[in-house]
Amino acid sequence: MSSSSVxxxxxxxxxxxSERRFDLHTTVEQLKAKLELITGIPVTNQIVSLTNSEKDGQVIASLSDESKPLGFYGLRDWQVLKVEDSNPSTTFTGQLTDVSQVEKFELSDVDYAKRQDTVLAYKQQHKMGRFASKESASPKPAMVIDIPVGSRCEVESAEEGLHKRGAVRFVGTTKFGTGEGVWVGVEYDEPMGKNDGSVQGERYFTCRPNYGAFVRPDRVKVGDFPVIELDLDEEM
Known part of the structure; x- marks a missing residue:
């Protein structure tokens, strides 16, 4: 597979x-099988259209002939394949990210303070944070962080077999959380993050939505970690 045909x-x-690479010789029928693995939309429900960009939503081609290769539609780098579900009521497409109907659990500050199974109660019991004795409090030695901004990295994951790879975009203190210690801002190769490099209105770096994350330095391993390509051909 030559690079000129990809x-x-x-x-x-x-x-x-997500950002994907496809061979221009791939037929629309083969493409839809791969798109099902990426989007979760069944092949029979897929409506695939081509636009120049996400901001420009004008459809320039509808990939309706399953026998045609992608090259027939003049597919170019950085265009957008928009995949819609013709029957979302049976596949729940779009409903997994809609939290408008989720009932929120709220607890008043007074009721929270009465509970004994909270972080606040734990800090009170062990005299941590604002409950610590000022006389016994002593400054902690500064941690040496050898994580260069721009370096490739792999982030430790609690899920076995999952490797979160990306690039270091920020190293330093932040305004969110307790404000204590150093955070590492990572731009993941895949949309496995929680933000776009900003938290609570404060921007620390810039990346695409859901590609950014902030983790503690001890979870970050710097090294020669190339982008993991998802080879969907093996799953055909």
């Missing part, structure tokens, strides 16, 4: 957004 595009659906 294009890099964005695949966008109601629940997903």
């Amino acid at each position: 294009v890099t595009v964005f695949v966008v659906s109601a629940d997903t957004r």
